[in-house]
Amino acid sequence: MKVLCGIGGSDDSFRALDRTVERAAVANDDLTVAVVENPDSSVDPDEIVDKAESAVQEAGLDAEVRKVEGDPGSRLVEIAETEGFEEIVLGGGHTSPMGKITIGSIAEFVLLNAKTSVTLVR
C-alpha cells in the first residue's frame, strides 16, 4: 500500500513514525514520510528529518523522507491526492495532564478533508 506518514515533531507524531515504519517493513508498504511545519512543535524540522531518515534506515526500508513547507494539513491532503497515496498516517493526539486526548489541528483538518483513509496512531 502507498502510505503517507505526516510528522511535525510532537511526541505522538514520533510514535506514529515508529509504528508506520515498523508496519511498512512487515507489510512491504511504499512509504513516504512528510515532515511538516507544526506550529505547536518546537523541534527543528531538520532534526525531524534526521530522525525519520535514521528510523527508515534502521528498518531497512527504501522510503523517501521529504520536508513539506506551507500549511501542514492542506499540503498533506494535496500530496495524497496528486501522488495517489492510499492512506495518511498521523499522530493520535496529545494527552493532557489529566489524561484527556486532544486531537491536533493538523489531524483534524486531514480527517475532515482527506479522500483517503486516515490512521491516527495511539
Next chain:
Amino acid sequence: MSDRGYPEAVADEFPVPPTEFADREGRTVEIRPYEGTDEGYEALVEMYDAFDPADRAQGIPPGGEKRIREWLDAILGDDCLNVIAWCGDDVAGHATLVPDGDAYELAIFVHQEYQRAGIGTHLIRGLLGHGQAEGVRKVWLTVERWNRAAVSLYKKIGFETSDAESFELEMGLRLNPDADADAGESDE
C-alpha cells in the same frame, strides 16, 4: 502551556467542602475532599469500573480496572486536588484538579445513577471551593462541544471559552488573583 486564556475577573467565592445537601431525588449527598484512604480509593475504582463508556470524555475514564487504577494513581497524587460526592458509602461523583504549569486542569464525572439530580453543580462548586482555599489561581478544561449539559454547567459556574477552534472547547476560570495582583504578598 502558558498561552491559555482566562477571564480578567476572579470568580465568586465557592463553598469549601465538606458540605451536605439533598439531591433532586431526595438522596443525601456529602461533598468531601479525598482523604487518601484505601476505602476512598477503592470506592472510586468501583464507581469508574461501573461507569458507562458512553459518558467517557476524550478517553477518560479509561476502561478496565487495571487502567482505571493507573489513571487514578496519576490524578490522586499529593499535588492534585480531589473532591468526592458521597451517597452513603458509594461514590456518586468525583471531580479533580491536576497541576499543569501555573494552572490546573479540571475534570468531573458523575455516575449514571446520580446524573440529572443537581450533584454535578454541587460537586464542581465544592472542588472549586477546595481549590480556592488551597490558593489555586487558574483552572482550565476541555469539553466536547456537543456535550451541551457540561458546557452549560461550566458557563453557569463562570468558565469562559478560551479556544473554540477545535473539536473540543477550551474554557478557563480565575479562582484567585495572580501573584503580581496581591499587593505586598510574596509569590507562593
